[in-house]
Amino acid sequence: MNEFIEFRNRVYDNESNDSYPLQFLDEYINNSKAINSDEARVVEQIRTIKQLELNKQLGEKEIDELISFLGEHSSTDRFTVDAVLNLFNDEIKQIVEKKIKDVLLNQQYDGQKLYHVLDICIECGIDILGDNDLLFMLQQYELDLEITSILLDYMDRFKRPGFKDAIYKLLTLDYPDGIKIQGINLLMNLYPMETVDQSFVEKHIRNEKNKVFFDSYMDFLKTDFAFEKQGTSILQAMFYGDFEDSGKGNSGGLAVLLKGLGEEISKDSRISHVFTITITQELNKPFISFHGDKHVFIRLPIYLDQSVRDKFIKRELFIKRQIANYLNRSEIKPDVFHIRFLDNASKAVAHLSKDLNSKLVFTLTPDPHRNMFDGLGQLKELGFNELIEKLNKIKIGDELIRTSDGIVGIGNGDVKTELAVYFPQFKDDIVNGKIEMIGEGIQTGQSIDGEAIAAYSNRLIEWNETNKGFFEKPVILNVGRLAVLKGQMELLKAWSNSKLSETHNLLIIGGDLERPSKEEEMVMEFFKNFLQKHPQFKDRFIHKGAMSNLDIRLLEREIIERDFDYPHIYLCSSVKEEFGIAILEAMSIGFLTLGPIKGGVKSYMENGENGFLIDTSNGETIAEETEKHLYDSKIDKDAVKKIQAAGQKTVDENFSIQKISHEFVSFYLSLEGEKENEI
Structure with missing residues (x-):
């Protein structure tokens, strides 16, 4: 008997899958070690959030309660913001605005809560901060990199000029390149490009280490950059590593695969472009690289806190907005988005694909599912934070199965059978009909100069x-x-x-x-x-x-x-x-x-x-x-x-990468409603 798999099946046979994380927590807590009072409070918050989502409505009391949760735990922060956004509508906009104003007026926040409050404001179109508020926060939180980043994002979203001197002052600080690039980007969005002080840029932003990236990024901002669209365009998200850094850090075989796959897919006459995006912290390579005529590799300079265990969960919505900004500036509207991980960065791309009415493809693997139990099939004794982190990823996987237009399993029918063990949703004919089993591939018969x-x-x-x-x-x-x-x-x-x-x-x-x-x-x-x-x-x-x-x-x-x-x-x-x-x-x-x-x-x-x-x-x-x-x-x-x-x-x-790429192209085009023999 496998306790984890048995529980998955029991929940999906009898309950809405939206309740899964809470149901699992309750069972885990009942059958495992005791939890402390702080952990019990997190569980109770998740229970409240799930119940509000099931009720599908928010009132003044509920909004108060949700906002009070912010700042206590990274996962409940994410669940809370998601609940507010999922249930937000014009009828409650004034209530949300009033409650946020109360929080800010009474300064009932720390940096964590403030970050998510600003995130909600940006997503809901609530421009609530006065000039003095913004100036105060820029000064008060200048050493908090994530708050600084979200404040710059806020000013960009609501086109708030009048802070040029404050922004210049911030950019003299020892910030990571990602924050500095964001600051320069904001200045160029708010003011005429020629008014940006180039001597300041040379002194405080551009340097020997980042000049290749910086120069190419500036060229992008100064140029009407557009990609001619003739056919289906694909965006594949990587987020882990760089084509040129395979084997370093968290960059592994995926970089090798996506480089070769993107090059080969882009050769098909029915494909307009393949865009592969990653997030870069080391700005020592160009912003955009071409691998073949129509495969475009884009390194997004998004600051992420590398010291935290899950660096995407807090920055999910910021990642979505930054990708959207790039696509909008380049006049790119991908027909198909392809994501490959159960994490909040992939979730951000999934939501963006739906915002743009594009098709979403999702490569599904049972990870972390097969790490939830030991060799005897019994639930592992996990630390509370590790458990919550894994449940968040499992929750994301369940959401993506439901919302994706196509699901890719890596391998053959035997692997599909294994996937069905971990994902009881496969019993649903609609879900089962989305699945295509495709292997991975490499360059074979490669000639080397x-x-x-x-x-x-x-x-x-x-x-x-x-x-x-x-x-x-x-x-x-x-x-x-x-x-x-x-x-x-x-x-x-x-x-x-x-x-x-x-x-x-x-x-x-x-x-x-x-x-x-x-x-x-x-x-x-x-x-x-x-x-x-x-x-x-x-x-x-x-x-x-x-x-x-x-x-x-x-x-x-x-x-x-x-x-x-x-x-x-x-x-x-x-x-x-x-x-x-x-x-x-x-x-x-x-x-x-x-x-x-x-x-x-x-x-x-x-x-x-x-x-x-x-x-x-x-x-x-x-x-x-x-x-x-x-x-x-x-x-x-x-x-x-x-x-x-x-x-x-x-x-x-x-x-061979040629065979595998043909299978992917056929799958992508089938989602677009095209037939294999259409050229």
């Missing part, structure tokens, strides 16, 4: 000089961003504590060496401490920072050309992998590939046929199952070569 090969060869020579003899043994390769869930630390333990270290050297590639995140730092510190404690492995284990996708594929080709008694292995050590772009790339080169049994890899990998599925729960299971397959006396060198060849064939026949 001589200049790129020569540049790579020079880097490889330098590498070989510092790591002499490393490639004189078969290699276990692992590529991807550094993270606990990616399992690189467990892989190092597995390799070093098993026969694997006798027959193979270990190469792990990934992570930002120059500006590592806290998680990357932790993983790299583990590697460093490991080598200090085990110096005998110093020349046998190498960790290299993230490399470009092209360099990785060239390196893989270099490795695979060296023949040994034992095969070169690509080992994906992730606890689970939704699909695995890096696995496909290694299979296509000819590595013997081992992937996690949890997730979507099993949709294309058959044990002993074209690779091996292993339990990647920890170092012990990785070592034990890899040894079992690698040293199996029944599998000789010829048998291994057949498995490697079968892996290559699997990718070539089923997962």
